Amino acid sequence: MISLQLQNNRLSGNLPAELGLSKRLDILNLHSNNFSGSIPSDIGNLQVLTKLDLSSNKLDGELPNTISLLTTLQFFSVSSNNLTGTIPSDFGRHIPNLTTVRLSRNKFSGELPQELCSRFALETFVVNHNNFTGTLPEWLRNCSALSRVRLDENQFTGNITNAFGVHPSLELIYHRQNKFFGELSPRWGECKNITDMQMDGNRISGQIPPELGQLRQLQKLNLGSNEFSGEFPVAIGNLSLLFNLSLSRNYLTGVISRFLGKLTRFEFLDLSDNNFTGVLPVDPRTFERLTSLNISHNKLSGGIPEEIGNLHLQYLLDLSSNTFSGSLPLNLAKLIMLEILNVSHNQLSGNIPSTFSRMVSLVDIDFSYNSLTGPIPTGGFFQKKLPDNAFIGNGGLCGETEGLTPCTSDPKKSNKKILLGVLVPICGLLLIVTIISVTLNFCKRSKLGESDHPELAESFDSTIKRREEKFSFSEIITATENFDEKYLIGRGGFGSVYKAVLGRGKVVEVNENEIVLDTRG
Incomplete structure (x- = not known):
């Protein structure tokens, strides 16, 4: 027997110990089955085995x-x-042609073997999604044939600055979600064939x-999710093949x-949670293939560029938590494939264009x-x-949704209500002013009469009007000598008052408007 390949079946049960009797077996491929139990x-008796693949089963226990x-x-997976x-500490020490090691998505712990790449043949080293700890072994710096390295989702620690050397064949490197610190070495620029570099979720600092x-x-x-500082790395503009960039959750400054x-x-493109300032540089004929843009939680200002509406955004447009001002561009309504729109926590004004209802792919919005x-x-x-x-x-804002005041549906009714609301207070105010004016005028006249000639007021108070008598105008003219000033006894709000003695000794007080009989004799 040369090889045993039973991958992609539904085989189950334990792996039989009798496998070790097949001394000539060079390939054992049982991946994607339901085998359980321990290995x-x-x-270890398979002394000519070149490929062992037990991945995607339900095996447990230790290696x-x-x-x-x-x-x-x-090949070992x-x-x-x-x-x-x-992992056995001497694994790899006596295996000079080992090119592939895949230990990912298990529950391994402890440190990595120190001699896994003793002969520098290792090309693929994948240990992601485990609980490995400790610092990275030195062989990673010297294992120059590496093309694919995944260390992500573990608990690795240590200074990463010099943990790697120059790897001319390296295409993929994942350090994400560990506890690395230090700075990113400039020597990464010598790994000319890297296509995918992901180092987010650590404590890497510096520029x-x-x-x-x-x-x-x-x-x-x-x-993303590191402690990088300094200005936006302009050199990234040289990466003509770049289609996915995330620098989020750092301390980067300056303009984009x-x-x-x-x-x-x-x-x-995700530049969120930094300290970028200035405007959002979306110009005509730029970002032509962009489908997701997140620049939230920065210090960007100015208006939202009209050109954003000409992009091909399909998933996310998040401009929240900046200081954007002005109105919402009408052009945004052209983003009919967009699913998530967030412009909250800015200084935007004006209305939400009714044409936004044409954005038929929306599943979430935030204008708060x-x-x-x-x-x-x-x-x-x-x-x-x-x-x-x-x-x-x-x-x-108004509308028929929770938390908003309903909008007035009939503009004519609304105008009438506004008119009434203005006229009623004005009319009431005019009425009050009129009443006050009349009252003050009356009081003024009364006081004027009393204060100018108190004897006249006293005379009026003591006058007893028993009956009215009629006298001719000529008699009055004669008695007052044509209203001579010597007969004037007072002036008041109702005209001048004269005193005349008529027939039978009757004393008459003559007013411009009436004649009153005085009984004082």
Whole structure:
């Protein structure tokens, strides 16, 4: 028997110890089955075995120490099982032609073997999604044939600055989600064939080395969730094949380079959670393939560029938590493939264009905490049950959704209400002013009469009007000597008052308007 290849079946049960009796077996491929239990130690007897693939099963327990005896091994994979424990410390020491080691997606712990690449033949080293700890072994710096390295989703520690050397064949390197610190070495720029570099989720600091701009084959670069500082690395604009860039959750400053928009293959851009300032450099004929843009939580200002509406955004447009001002561009309505739109926590004003209802692919929106006014759109996505907090913090918005005041549906009724609301207070005010004016005028006249001639007021108070008598005008003229001033007894609000003695000694007080009989004799 030369090989045993039973991959991609539904085989189950334990691996039989009798496998170790097949001394001439050079390929044992059982991946993608349902085998369970532990790996038998007898497997170490397969002294000519070159390929062992037990991946994607349900194996558990620890790796037997006897795997270190497989000296002719070239390919070793036990990924995607439930294996635990540590890797035998001498694994690889006596296996000079070992090119591929895959230990990913298990529950391995402890440190990596120190002599795994003793003969520098290792090309693929994949140990992601385990619980490995400790610092990286020195052989990683000298194993120059490496083309694919995945260390992500472990608990590795240590200074990463000099952990790697120059690897001219390296195409993929994942350090993400560990506890590495230190700085990113400029020597990474000498790994000319890297296409995918992901180092997010560590504590790497310092500036992003401009030498990364020499990686002309680079397509994906993720340095997010670290402690990088300094200005935006302009050299990234040289990476003509780059289509995925994430520098999020760092301390980067300065403006976003306009050269970025010239990268014609860009599809995903995430610069969120930094300290970038200035405007968003979206110019005509830039970012032509961009499908996802996240620049939230920065200090960008100015208006939202109208050109964003000409992009081919399909998944995300997140401009939240900046200081964008002005109105929402009408052009955004052209993003009919966009699924998520977030412009919250800015200084935007004006209304939400009704044409936004044409964005038929929307599944989530957030316009909260701006100064937007007017009715929200009513068609398309906006007629569904909207997120509870999508519009809060905009005092001038109205609409038929939770948290907003309903808009007035009949403008004529609204105008009448406004007119009544203005006229009623004005009329009331005029009425009050009129009453006060009349009262004051009356009081003034009364006081004037009393204060000028108190004897006249006293005379009026003591006058007893028993009956009215009629006298001719000529008698009055004669008695007052044509209203001579010597007969004047007072002036008041109702005219001048004269005293005349008529027939039978009757004393008459003569007013401009009436004649009153005085009985004083």
